[in-house]
Amino acid sequence: MANEIKYMALTESQIKVMQHQNCCAENWADVTVAENFNASNIVNSTFLGKVQIGSVDGKVPGAHGLAKPCGIYNATISNCTIGNGSRIANIGVHLANYNIGDNVAIGNIGTMHTNPGATFGNGVEVDVVNEAGGREVMIFDQLDVQMAYVMCLHRYRPKVINNLKAIVKEYTESKRSDRGTVGNGSIVYSVSDIIDINIGSCAVISGASSLFNGTILSEKDAPTLVGSAVIARNFIIAESSSVTSGAVLAHCFVGQGCQMGKQYSAENCLFFANCEAFHGEGCSAFCGPYSVTHHKSTLLIAALFSFYNAGSGSNQSNHMYKLGPVHEGKVLRGTKTGSFSYLMWPCRIGPFSVVLGKHSSTFDTADYPFSHLAARPDGKCSMVPGLHLTTVGTVRDGAKWPKRDRRKGSVKRDIISFDVFSPYTVGQMIRASASLKALSAATDKSVDEVSVGGAIVKRLILRTGQKYYKSGIHMYLLEKVVEKAEAALKNGTAVANFFATSGDAVFSEEWVDVGGQLMPQQRLIDLHNAIESGSVASVEAFAAATQKVADAYGDDEWAWAKNAYKAVFDVDLDNATQKEVAEIAQTYLKVKSKFLKLVVIDAEKEFAELSQCGFGLDGLQKDIADDFEGVRGTYEGNAFVKDMNATIADLKTRIEAFVETLSNA
Amino acid sequence: MSDVAERIIKVTSETLKVDPGRIKDEMRFVEDLGAESIQSVELVAAFEEEFDIEMDEEAALEVKTVGKAISFITKMLEAEG
Numbered sequence: 001m002a003n004e005i006k007y008m009a010l011t012e013s014q015i016k017v018m019q020h021q022n023c024c025a026e027n028w029a030d031v032t033v034a035e036n037f038n039a040s041n042i043v044n045s046t047f048l049g050k051v052q053i054g055s056v057d058g059k060v061p062g063a064h065g066l067a068k069p070c071g072i073y074n075a076t077i078s079n080c081t082i083g084n085g086s087r088i089a090n091i092g093v094h095l096a097n098y099n100i101g102d103n104v105a106i107g108n109i110g111t112m113h114t115n116p117g118a119t120f121g122n123g124v125e126v127d128v129v130n131e132a133g134g135r136e137v138m139i140f141d142q143l144d145v146q147m148a149y150v151m152c153l154h155r156y157r158p159k160v161i162n163n164l165k166a167i168v169k170e171y172t173e174s175k176r177s178d179r180g181t182v183g184n185g186s187i188v189y190s191v192s193d194i195i196d197i198n199i200g201s202c203a204v205i206s207g208a209s210s211l212f213n214g215t216i217l218s219e220k221d222a223p224t225l226v227g228s229a230v231i232a233r234n235f236i237i238a239e240s241s242s243v244t245s246g247a248v249l250a251h252c253f254v255g256q257g258c259q260m261g262k263q264y265s266a267e268n269c270l271f272f273a274n275c276e277a278f279h280g281e282g283c284s285a286f287c288g289p290y291s292v293t294h295h296k297s298t299l300l301i302a303a304l305f306s307f308y309n310a311g312s313g314s315n316q317s318n319h320m321y322k323l324g325p326v327h328e329g330k331v332l333r334g335t336k337t338g339s340f341s342y343l344m345w346p347c348r349i350g351p352f353s354v355v356l357g358k359h360s361s362t363f364d365t366a367d368y369p370f371s372h373l374a375a376r377p378d379g380k381c382s383m384v385p386g387l388h389l390t391t392v393g394t395v396r397d398g399a400k401w402p403k404r405d406r407r408k409g410s411v412k413r414d415i416i417s418f419d420v421f422s423p424y425t426v427g428q429m430i431r432a433s434a435s436l437k438a439l440s441a442a443t444d445k446s447v448d449e450v451s452v453g454g455a456i457v458k459r460l461i462l463r464t465g466q467k468y469y470k471s472g473i474h475m476y477l478l479e480k481v482v483e484k485a486e487a488a489l490k491n492g493t494a495v496a497n498f499f500a501t502s503g504d505a506v507f508s509e510e511w512v513d514v515g516g517q518l519m520p521q522q523r524l525i526d527l528h529n530a531i532e533s534g535s536v537a538s539v540e541a542f543a544a545a546t547q548k549v550a551d552a553y554g555d556d557e558w559a560w561a562k563n564a565y566k567a568v569f570d571v572d573l574d575n576a577t578q579k580e581v582a583e584i585a586q587t588y589l590k591v592k593s594k595f596l597k598l599v600v601i602d603a604e605k606e607f608a609e610l611s612q613c614g615f616g617l618d619g620l621q622k623d624i625a626d627d628f629e630g631v632r633g634t635y636e637g638n639a640f641v642k643d644m645n646a647t648i649a650d651l652k653t654r655i656e657a658f659v660e661t662l663s664n665a
Numbered sequence: 666m667s668d669v670a671e672r673i674i675k676v677t678s679e680t681l682k683v684d685p686g687r688i689k690d691e692m693r694f695v696e697d698l699g700a701e702s703i704q705s706v707e708l709v710a711a712f713e714e715e716f717d718i719e720m721d722e723e724a725a726l727e728v729k730t731v732g733k734a735i736s737f738i739t740k741m742l743e744a745e746g
Contacts, residue, residue, distance in 0.1 A: 372703065384703055445714075460710035467722070594723055601726050609696055
C-alpha cells in the first residue's frame with residue numbers, strides 16, 4: 001500500500017538518470033521515492049510539488065490485459081503519491097492531487113486532477129420522482145436503497161428527512177479531500193478528463209470521455225467497469241457495476257451490480273441493485289432493485305420503480321400542470337409496462353401488474369396487485385384485478401430475481417425481499433377482495449362497469465377478481481401454516497406449540513415495501529422514530545437498523561400470517577389438533593397444486609395454434625408445427641413446464657411425508 | 666336447441682360481439698370466435714352470472730369450444746339439481 005511505503009529522498013545518481021531521460025522537477029527535494037527505486041523507469045516526465053513514487057520494477061497489467069513496464073513515462077505529475085508496481089504513461093495535460101495505489105496502470109489520459117475540497121460525488125442532490133424537486137435524495141458512496149427511499153418519499157416526517165440529510169452531510173464532510181484516490185490494481189486508460197473522481201480497487205476505466213465529481217466504488221471481488229465514451233458528472237457508481245458504451249449520466253447514483261450502456265442517458269436518477277438500463281432515457285427516476293429498461297424510445301420519468309420491466313417505448317408524463325410539473329408516479333414492485341405504453345402521472349400501479357396501451361387518465365390501483373391494466377380507446381384504464389396471479393411471467397420473475405443478483409464482494413448494501421407472496425401483497429389482496437365484494441354487492445346488474453380507484457372494472461369481473469385473489473390468499477396462508485408446522489415437527493415441538501409466535505415479532509396489519517425491503521408498517525414507524533430521536537444517527541446505524549428489521553422478517557411474517565389465517569379461515573391455530581394440522585396440509589396440497597397447474601395451463605397457451613403464427617414460412621401446412629417445434633420446442637419438453645410439473649410432484653411427496661410423520665408424532 | 670345452448674350462444678355473442686347466427690357448437694372460442702385472453706375471462710364471468718354457477722378455473726380453461734361449454738354447464742346445472 002502506498003501509505004505503508006517508506007519514501008526517501010532521491011540520490012544524486014537517481015536524479016542524474018532521470019534528468020538524462022528528459023525528466024525535470026520543480027524541486028527534486030520534493031520528489032521522494034521507495035527504497036531501491038529504479039530511476040531508469042522514469043522517462044520524459046515533469047514533477048511539480050510533492051510527489052512520492054513507490055517501486056517501479058516489473059510489469060503491471062494495463063489496457064486489454066497487456067502487461068507493460070512499471071514507471072512513469074511522458075507525464076506531468078503534481079502533488080501525487082504513487083504506490084508500488086504502478087505505471088503512469090502518456091498524460092496529456094497533467095495528473096494532479098491523487099493518491100494512487102499499488103499495481104495501478106494509468107495511461108493515455110488528458111487531465112486527471114482533484115480540486116481543493118472535492119467531495120467526489122458525495123452530497124450531490126438528485127431530484128427524483130418530481131422533476132422540479134421536493135423529493136431530492138442526497139447521494140453518497142454508502143447509500144442504500146432503504147435510506148434513499150425514506151429520504152425521498154417520507155416527507156410527512158420532516159425531522160426524519162432533516163436528520164438523514166445531516167447524516168449524509170456529515171459523511172460528505174468526512175470524504176472531503178484535496179486528494180483523489182485510485183485503489184490498488186485499477187486500470188485507467190484512454191480517458192479525456194478525470195476531475196474529482198475517487199476510484200476503488202481493481203476498477204477498469206477504459207475509454208471514458210469525461211468523468212467529473214464522482215466515486216467509482218470497486219473492490220477485488222466486485223470490480224467495476226466504466227467503459228468507452230461514458231460521460232458522467234456528479235455521480236456515484238457502486239461495486240460490480242458496468243457503465244459502458246456511451247452512457248451519459250448527470251446527477252446519478254448507480255448501485256451495486258447494475259449494468260448500463262448503449263447510449264443510455266440519465267439525469268437526476270437513482271438506480272439500485274441489479275438495475276439494467278440501455279438505449280433509453282431516465283429522468284428523475286427512482287429505480288429500485290431490478291428495474292430494467294432495454295429499448296430505445298423508452299423514457300422512465302419522475303417515478304418510483306422496482307422489479308420493473310419497461311417494454312420498448314414505455315413513456316410517462318404529466319402535461320396538465322400549471323404551477324410546475326408534479327409527477328409522482330408510483331409503479332409498485334414487479335410491474336411490467338408493454339411496448340409503447342404511456343402513463344399519465346400522478347398514478348399508482350399495484351404490484352406485479354401489467355400495463356398496456358396509452359393511459360391518458362390517472363388512476364390508483366395500488367391495492368390491486370397482479371392486475372391487468374389496459375388502456376381503452378378513450379384513454380381510460382380498464383382493469384382486471386388479479387389476472388396475473390397465475391401467469392407464467394409472474395412465476396418466472398419471482399424465481400429469476402434471486403438467481404440474477406450480480407452483487408459480489410464484501411457488502412450488499414440494498415436489502416431486498418424477493419418474495420412475490422408476502423404480507424405486503426397478500427394483505428393487499430385481502431383488502432382488494434373485500435373492496436370488490438362490497439362493490440359487487442352494491443352494484444345493480446344493469447350496470448356494465450364501475451370505477452375502482454379511477455380504473456374501470458367490468459361489473460362481471462368484480463366476482464372474477466375476488467376469485468383470483470381468494471386463490472392467492474388461501475395458497476399463501478396455507479403455505480405459511482404448513483411451513484411452520486413442518487419446521488416445528490422437525491424440531492420435535494409439541495403440536496400445541498406448533499404455531500407460537502416469537503416474542504420479538506412485530507405485528508402490523510399493513511406491510512410496506514421500503515425500496516425493496518418488506519416490513520410491517522410499525523417497523524418503519526420505529527425506524528422513523530429512531531432517526532428522529534437521534535438513536536440512529538449515522539450511516540452505519542441506519543444500515544444496522546434496517547438489517548435488524550430484515551433479520552426479523554421471518555418472525556414478523558409469521559405473526560402476520562397467523563393473524564390473517566384466523567381472520568380468513570376463522571380458525572385459531574393455537575387450538576389446532578394434530579388431525580386439523582394434517583387436514584390443513586392436505587388442503588394446502590390441493591390449493592397449491594391447483595395454483596401450479598393453472599400456471600402450467602397458462603404456459604400451454606404459448607404452444608397453441610395462434611402462437612404458431614408466422615412459423616413454417618415458405619413451407620407447407622404441416623411444416624408450421626415442425627418449424628415451431630424446431631424453434632420453441634414442445635410443451636412437454638419445455639424446461640419451465642417440466643419444472644412446474646416436478647414441483648407439483650415434489651409437493652405431493654413432501655405433504656404426504658409430513659402427514660405421515662405427523663401421525664406418528 | 667336446448668335452453669342452455671341458446672343462453673350460451675346469447676352470452677357468447679354479447680361478450681365477443683359476434684353475430685349469434687355465426688356461432689356453431691364446434692367453434693373454438695379463441696381461434697374461431699376471436700376471444701382474446703381478457704375476453705375469455707369475461708366470457709367465463711358472463712357464463713357464471715347467466716347460470717348462477719361458479720366454474721372451476723382449471724376446468725373452465727379446458728372448455729375451448731361452444732359445444733364443450735354447453736355440455737360442461739349442462740352437467741354442472743344437472744349436478745346442482
